[in-house]
Amino acid sequence: MPTDFPILSALIVTPIIGALVVIAMPVRRPEYVRLAGFIFSFATLALAGWLLFHYEGGGGYQFVEREQWLGDLGVQYKVGVDGISLFMIVLNALLFPIALFASASITERAKSFFVWMLALEAALMGVFLALDLIAFFVFFEFVLVPMYFLILGWGHGRRNYAALKFFIFTMAGSAFLLVGLLVLAFLHRDDTGILTFDLGTLTAWAPDGLDPGAAKALFFAFFAAFAVKVPLFPLHTWLPDAHTEAPTAGSVILAGLLLKMGVYGFLRFSLPLFPQASVDLAPVLLVLATIGIIYGAIVAAMQPNVKRIVAYSSVAHMGFAVLGVFALTTQGLDGGVFTMISHGLTTSALFLLLGMLYDRRHTYEVDAYRGLWKVMPVLGGLFCAAAFASIGLPGFSGFIGEFLTLIGTFVLEKPYAIVAAIGVVLAAVYLLWVFQRTFMGRPTGENAGMKDVSFRELACVVPLLGLSLFLGIYPKPVLDIIEPDVKEVIQQVERGSDYKAPESSFEITSSDGTRETHK
Numbered sequence: 001m002p003t004d005f006p007i008l009s010a011l012i013v014t015p016i017i018g019a020l021v022v023i024a025m026p027v028r029r030p031e032y033v034r035l036a037g038f039i040f041s042f043a044t045l046a047l048a049g050w051l052l053f054h055y056e057g058g059g060g061y062q063f064v065e066r067e068q069w070l071g072d073l074g075v076q077y078k079v080g081v082d083g084i085s086l087f088m089i090v091l092n093a094l095l096f097p098i099a100l101f102a103s104a105s106i107t108e109r110a111k112s113f114f115v116w117m118l119a120l121e122a123a124l125m126g127v128f129l130a131l132d133l134i135a136f137f138v139f140f141e142f143v144l145v146p147m148y149f150l151i152l153g154w155g156h157g158r159r160n161y162a163a164l165k166f167f168i169f170t171m172a173g174s175a176f177l178l179v180g181l182l183v184l185a186f187l188h189r190d191d192t193g194i195l196t197f198d199l200g201t202l203t204a205w206a207p208d209g210l211d212p213g214a215a216k217a218l219f220f221a222f223f224a225a226f227a228v229k230v231p232l233f234p235l236h237t238w239l240p241d242a243h244t245e246a247p248t249a250g251s252v253i254l255a256g257l258l259l260k261m262g263v264y265g266f267l268r269f270s271l272p273l274f275p276q277a278s279v280d281l282a283p284v285l286l287v288l289a290t291i292g293i294i295y296g297a298i299v300a301a302m303q304p305n306v307k308r309i310v311a312y313s314s315v316a317h318m319g320f321a322v323l324g325v326f327a328l329t330t331q332g333l334d335g336g337v338f339t340m341i342s343h344g345l346t347t348s349a350l351f352l353l354l355g356m357l358y359d360r361r362h363t364y365e366v367d368a369y370r371g372l373w374k375v376m377p378v379l380g381g382l383f384c385a386a387a388f389a390s391i392g393l394p395g396f397s398g399f400i401g402e403f404l405t406l407i408g409t410f411v412l413e414k415p416y417a418i419v420a421a422i423g424v425v426l427a428a429v430y431l432l433w434v435f436q437r438t439f440m441g442r443p444t445g446e447n448a449g450m451k452d453v454s455f456r457e458l459a460c461v462v463p464l465l466g467l468s469l470f471l472g473i474y475p476k477p478v479l480d481i482i483e484p485d486v487k488e489v490i491q492q493v494e495r496g497s498d499y500k501a502p503e504s505s506f507e508i509t510s511s512d513g514t515r516e517t518h519k
Contacts, residue, residue, distance in 0.1 A: 007051055008063050008079045011089065012125045014044045015096075019118040022111060030110040034100075037114035041097040044121065048093030055086055059484030061131065069135070074185065074195040079129040083485040084267060084337055087478065088128040088260060091344045094463075095256045096121045099249035102352055102460045105359065106154065106247070113154060117249065120146035124257050128264065133181040133197040136269075140177070140225070143258065144170055147250065154247040162245035169238040173228035180221025184273070187214065203272045207496025212276060219277035222270050229262030232285075232322060233292035236315045243311035244364070248355025251307070255314050255351060256344040263321045263340055267333070271325070271489055275496030278326070285326040286409075286416045292319030294419065297426035301433065306357075307364040309434055310350050313390065316423055317343045317398075323420055324405035328493060329501060332408025333486040334479060339401030341478065342468060346389040346398055349464040353383050356457050360450050366434060371443030376452045380439045382461050387431040389468045392424055397471035411502055 018040025025033050055062060061080030069077045081089060096117065106113055123146065126139030144167055151163040181197065188202060189195040191209050196202070210218070228235045239259075243251050271278050296316030303309045317339065324336030356379060357372075358364060373380040389396035392403075402424060410417035443450075453461075471478060490501050 006065050007047060008065055008081060008129050011044060011047050011051070011093070012079075012122050012129065014040055014047060015118040015122040015125070018043075019115045019122070022114045022118065025111065027111055030107055033111045033114050034104060037100050037118060038097065040118060041093075041100055041121065044125075045093040045097055048090045051081065052086065052090050055081065055083075055481065057083065057481045057484065059083065059488055064131070069132075074189075075134045075197055076132050077135055078131040078198065079126075079135075080131050081129060083481040083483070084264070084489075085128045086481060087337070087341050088257075088264060089125065091260075091341060092121065092124050092128065092257055095252060095344065095348055098348070098352070098460050098463065099252045101456065102252070102355060103247070103249045104456065109153065113150070116146040116149050116153075117253075120150070120253060124253075124261075127261055131199045133185070133199060133202070133269075135197075136199075137174070137178060137181060140261065140265075141171075141174055143261070144174075147254065147258065150250040151242060151246045155245040155250065156247075157245055158241070159245040162241040165238045166242040169228055169235070173225040173235075176221045177225035180218050183214075183221070184210075184218055199269070203492065206273045207275050207492075210274070215274045215277045216280070219270060219274040219281060222265065222274075223281075226262040226265035226270065227288075229265070230259060230318045230322060231262070231315060232288050233295055233315065233319070234288075236292065236296075239315065240308050240311040243314070243351075244305060244307050248351060248358070251351040251355070252348045255310075256348040259314060259318050260340045260344065263318065263325060263336060266322070266325050267337070267489060272492040272496075275493040276498070278493060279328070279497045279499040282326045282328060285322060286413060289319045289322040289326065290416050290419050292316060293323070293423035294426070297423050297430065301426065301430035304366055305364045306366050306369075306434055306438070307351075307354055309366075309430060310347060310354065313427060313431070314343070314347055316427060317347070317390075319423070320402055320405050320420065323409055323416060324401075327405070327409040327411070327413060327416075328490065328499065329408040329411050330483065330487055330490060331404050331411070333489060334482060335401050335404030335406070335408050337482050337486065338397070338404060338471075338475065338478065342389075342397035342401045342471065345464045345468045345471075346386055346396070349382070349386040349461050349468075350390060352457075352461050352464075353379060353386060356453060361446060366437055368447075369438040370447055371439070371441040372447060372450065373439040375443050375448060375450050376439075378458070379453045382453070382458075382465065383439065384435060385465050386461070387435055389465060389472070391427045391431050395469065395472045397468040397475070399472055400475045 021036050022033050061082050064080035067077045069075045123139050123142040130136035148163050148167045185197050231239045293316045296312045300309045300312035321336045321339040324332040389398050392398035406417045
């Protein structure tokens with residue numbers, strides 16, 4: 001829908017204004033700080049809702065805004081949204097007010113906490129909207145700063161170690177990305193005489209303009225940044241520490257959004273810019289993704305700390321997303337994007353519930369809990385639902401994402417799909433095992449006196465599980481918007497490589513006998 005209102009810039013700027021307002025507030029009035037944080041995060045959510053309902057499906061970037069930034073250097077402020085980034089924007093706008101609402105008990109340096117959270121929301125908006133490589137890199141890098149201070153300032157136990165490890169790992173990956181995008185832009189300048197970092201221009205030039213060896217080298221440079229963010233095995237080791245020591249809001253944003261930046265980067269940059277290299281190296285990515293699925297599930301089952309269990313489950317789930325993307329089929333890419341959305345909803349709900357347990361007992365050790373169902377039946381029911389949603393039980397969004405991923409992978413790469421399916425079974429084993437040990441039996445000691453969830457806590461979790469249930473039953477509205485842009489990515493790969501997507505992945509026969517081919 002055409003509009004003169006710069007809706008995408010408003011999505012980035014509104015949290016920044018909120019952070020500035022919070023900075024101007026008196027330190028001794030945390031209630032005003034919280035109120036301002038809620039108002040600006042809900043205003044951002046309202047803008048995202050407007051964008052969602054005015055976005056017209058059919059593919060291509062919409063609401064594009066462009067301004068010269070560093071004109072002589074070919075750098076511009078260019079933002080746009082398509083079906084793939086739309087739901088990352090909505091998920092971003094949804095999770096932040098929930099994370100802030102769940103953090104209402106934070107009273108120590110509340111002002112700084114809200115400033116960093118709002119700054120992080122603005123940076124993530126920029127990551128999912130940027131269509132200029134330098135602008136993307138700036139937002140991609142800035143995300144590290146607020147998350148580092150959130151872990152360091154409000155984390156638990158070994159928070160100094162976890163925050164430093166998170167920063168070093170992700171910063172090292174980003175260094176390769178910076179070198180890669182600079183080399184890409186200068187190779188384009190040498191070939192055409194134009195220095196630009198515009199994604200559309202470089203996507204049109206790179207498949208034919210790059211030497212195959214240079215394309216593979218640049219693919220690895222981008223891979224280093226995105227694989228760390230996913231996190232893809234064996235570059236995942238920063239994640240369990242960061243999740244375990246981060247505050248509840250940090251874990252929610254880390255799982256719900258930061259991990260998605262890597263898969264989004266593969267989709268938005270690696271496949272369109274380096275299609276032949278992506279095709280040639282897809283088997284490597286499929287192997288790493290499959291190892292991540294099995295390894296993450298097995299290691300999760302061995303953890304004594306319930307937060308580390310959910311953290312390792314994220315390694316497995318994001319392995320599914322990467323598997324779907326590099327299956328290079330429409331169903332696989334649909335499944336990869338849907339898995340990102342589903343994982344953002346279900347894992348965020350799990351971390352919120354674990355945060356509620358920590359607020360009452362100040363421990364994440366599984367052995368510390370027992371028989372909670374008898375004293376916390378509502379929280380037990382929510383945890384059970386979140387666990388079922390996370391393991392991909394039919395009826396929840398996780399099933400749709402994993403089903404599409406496995407179908408899309410099975411079309412061309414049957415062995416990977418079969419091994420990955422084992423990961424679904426393993427996920428059920430470790431999450432149900434945690435549920436049994438934590439909620440079943442007779443509560444003793446401090447567990448016997450634990451109070452069930454409050455209305456505020458209920459309001460944080462129910463919307464996430466409700467959305468997971470809705471998308472699990474009726475995913476069509478989301479898939480209809482995602483699919484045209486997913487097909488465009490596949491076509492970009494086909495145009496720039498010797499890869500040909502399967503002519504027909506499967507056929508559906510309707511009740512009137514009509515056959516519909518799904519490619």
